[in-house]
Amino acid sequence: MSIDLNPLSLRELTTLIRDAKERQKALNSRQPVDKVRRQLAALAQKSGYTIEELFGEEAASPAKAKPRRRKGPKVAPKYRDPESPWNTWTGRGKMPLWLASKIRFGHSPVDFLIPGVAKLTPNDKPLTGKRQLFKQS
CATH class of the missing domain: 1.20.5 (Single alpha-helices involved in coiled-coils or other helix-helix interfaces)
Incomplete structure (x- = not known):
């Protein structure tokens, strides 16, 4: 105050x-x-x-406090900015501004993966079965 x-x-x-x-x-x-x-x-x-x-x-009964949000385990960073090494991101939550601006200027998130620590998660999952469309004649 x-x-x-x-x-x-x-x-x-x-x-x-x-x-x-x-x-x-x-x-x-x-x-x-x-x-x-x-x-x-x-x-x-x-x-x-x-x-x-x-x-x-x-x-x-005394005033009940709001239940605390359960915290998950610490996660190692997956992405690192080569220009400033303290800029890291675990790949969870909202994308940080430093990475978003680099992607906006043509870089790929793969460029910022920490070698030996992280692997890129594929966006497209392989289909287990393909559908075929049959036309009725």
Whole structure:
């Protein structure tokens, strides 16, 4: 978060600093959420209630985080730019700009394969059987 402080006057800056210090003090004095949640659950149980009865099902469990995307294994680079060796590409995902610009100027992706590491994946799969068209007479 960025606040543009240039247009603020001295009075506005001192007010902003004072308010920020008060907010910082309030945040530092609070107990952690987990500790407060445990205390509330203990107090509710002592009184003969459950958290679900008092606040509903949503309040009983902490906020669920989004499931993380599963990461695949690291893949070795398949293509390398001969002019700048740190430019590499695994062949997965969107084609990088350096390779796209070279292809646009007439090069082939085969020109940038790393020797001994990568083989070009064929675009056309061989047909297992050919169809023949018979005309009815």
